[in-house]
Amino acid sequence: MTTNILPAFIFMIGSLLIPFFRGRAKSIYMMAIPVAGFLNLLYLPTGDHYLVNFAGLELVLLHVDRLNLLFGYIYHIISLITVIYILNFKNNVEYVAGFMYAGAALGVVFAGDFFSFFVFWEMLTIGSVMLIWARKTKSAQAAGYRYLLVHVFGGLVLFSGIVLHFNQTGSLELVKISLSGISSYLIFLGIGINCAWPILHPWLTDAYPESTIGGTVFLSAFTTKTAVYALARFFPGTEILIWIGVGMAAFPIFYAVIENDLRRVLAYSLINQVGFMVVGIGIGTQLSINGACAHAFNDVLFKGLLFMSMGAVMYRTGKIKATDLGGLYKSMPWTTLFCCVGAASISAFPLFSGFVSKSMVMAAAAKGSYLPGQASYVIVWLILLFASAGVFHHAGIKIPFFAFFGHDAGHRVKEAPKNMLIAMGIAAFLCIFIGVYPKPLYSILPFPVDYHPYTISHVLSQTELLFFSALAFTLLLLAGIYPSEIRALNLDADWIYRKLGKQIYRTLDKGLNPLNSFCESIVRGVTTGLALFFRDAAAKLSLFVAVNFWLLAGYRDKRLEIKKNRLYNDISQGTLSIGIAAAVAVSFILLVLIIIYFKEA
C-alpha cells in the first residue's frame, strides 16, 4: 500500500479545523493529526511526486528520500509529544500556529524544488513568530518583531540567491551547490541565518526564551533543524562549515555559564548542539553526515525534553530565572527525573541518546585529520571535546542543579499537570531507548552505518570526561569560585541592532534633522517671499504709475483712496473692463514697436 498525501498539508489543513472542536474531542483530534501524518509517512514511496507546472516553473511538491524521511519522522514524533504537552493551555492561537509551523517545516524538508522550498521556508517564519507573540507580554512582542525582521531579511537573502541560481542554471532542481559565485553565497547565508551561525545567532537567544511555555518547545525543534537539513542537502562537505560549526559549538557555552534565565541557557546550548551537526555536514563523509543527522534527531528529543521540564517549572512557579528557583525536587520529583534524563542525554552519558550520535561527528573529525591537508581537524576534534565537556557543565549540571536542587527558594507547588508529565515521559523514554538500543535510529540514517558506540574505550573515556567535568563543578562550587547567579543581562551580538543601531539612528536624527529643517526654512522663506511679492505685483506697479496721473488730475483724499482701491481690486481680481485691458495691451505693443524702431535707427 502506498499513499502520496503531502505531509505538510495534513498538518496545515488539520490545524485550521482545531478551533471547531471542543473539550475532549479537541484533544483527541489534535493528537490524531501527527499520528495520521506519521502513518502517511510510513507508506510514502521514495522519489518525486506532484510534478506541477506553475507559471512556467517545473515544481516538485513532494520529494522523498532517506535524508528527508529521517527529518520527517522526528518532526512527527516531536509534534505529537509537544501537542500532548500543551493540551492544558487551551489556547487556539498556540495550537494552530504550532501545527502551521510544524507543517511548514515538513513542507521545507519534503520540497522537491527551490520554489516550494522557499515558500514553506517563509511560512516557518510566520508560524514561529505567532508562537512568540502568543505569550502576549511586552517583551515577547518586541522580541517577536526583532525575530520577524531578522527572518524576513534572511528570507530575502535566500530568495535573491534562488532567483540568481535559477537565472544561471535555468533549473529549480534541488542539487548540491558548491560555493562559487554570488548566488551560492546568498543561499548559503540565507540558510545560515536560520541555522543561527555566530553573530547571526541572537534572534534565537533573544526570542526563544520570550515565547510561550509550549511555543519554545515547538521552536526548539524546527527552525534550526530545518536549516541543518538544508545544509545537508545543498552544502555537504563545504569546508568552511566545519569552522562555523566549531564556533557555534564553542562560544555559547561561555554565555550559558553566566546566563540567569534558564530557558536562555538552553537556547545557548541549542546553538552549541547545532554546532556539532554543522561540523558533521562540513566534514562531508558518510560517517559525519550520518552523525549530523542522528544528532539532529536526538537533539530534537532531548532539547525538547529540557525545554519541557523548564516550561513545567515556569508553569507551576511562574519563575524561570536561576536566582528565583531551587529545591524543586521536593515538590516536582517527576519533572526533576525527566529533566535529569534530558540532561544526561545532551551530555552524552553512556546509555543516553547523545552518546550514540555526538561521537560519530567526533570520530569523523578524528578520521579526517589523518587525510593529507586536513591536519587542522585535530584542532576541530579538540574544540569539540572541549565543547562536550562544556555542554555537560551548563546543560547537564547547571540546569537541573539551579532549578531542582541548590538552595531552596521555598516554592511549594504541585507536580506538573499529567499531560505534561506524559509528554516528558515519552521524550525521556525515547532518549533512553535510543541510547540503549541505537539500531533503529542507525537504520534510518541517510547512509549505511558501520559505527559501534559501545566500545570499552569510548564508554570509559566519555565517562571519565564527564565525571571530571562534574568534579570541577563540585569543587568550584564548594570553593565558592563558581559564579553566583546574578540578575543581569548579558550583551550579545543583538547589541548591534538593539543598541548600536538605535545610537546611529539617534545620531543621524540629531545631526541630519536640524540640517534638514534649516534648509527647509531657507527654501520656504525665499519661495513665500517671492509668492507674496508676485501675488499683487502687477496691481502695485499700476498703482505706482496711476497715482501720479491722478494727483496731476487733482484727485485728493477720499476720492483718491476710492480710486486706488478700485484699481487694486480690479487688477488683482482680473475684473478690469475689456476696454482698459485692450488699451493696456495695445499700448504695450506700441511701446515695443517704438523701442524696436529706435533700436533700428
Next chain:
Amino acid sequence: MGKKHIFDDPRNVKRLLKIFFSFVIILLILDVLYIFLSKAHVIHRHINYKWEEFFGFYAFFGFVACVILVLVSKYILRPLVKRREDYYDN
C-alpha cells in the same frame, strides 16, 4: 515546613559527595587497569591520537576544560557583557 526531604539533611549531602568522589577514584583505577590490559594486548584499545593513551587524559581534559570555562566566563566574559536587566528598555 512539613515533610523532611532527602537533601535537607546535610549528612545525606555528604554521603552523596562521598559516593561521587569514590566514583571518580574508581574511574582513575579503571583507567590504569585499561592501559595495562591494552599494553599487554589482552583487550584492543581503539584510539585516534597518541595522547588518548596517556593516563587520565580525558579526566584531565574534562577537569581543566571546565575550570577554564568557568574562570573565563566569570572573570573575562561577565565583566565585559554584564548590564542591568533594563539595559535595553530605555
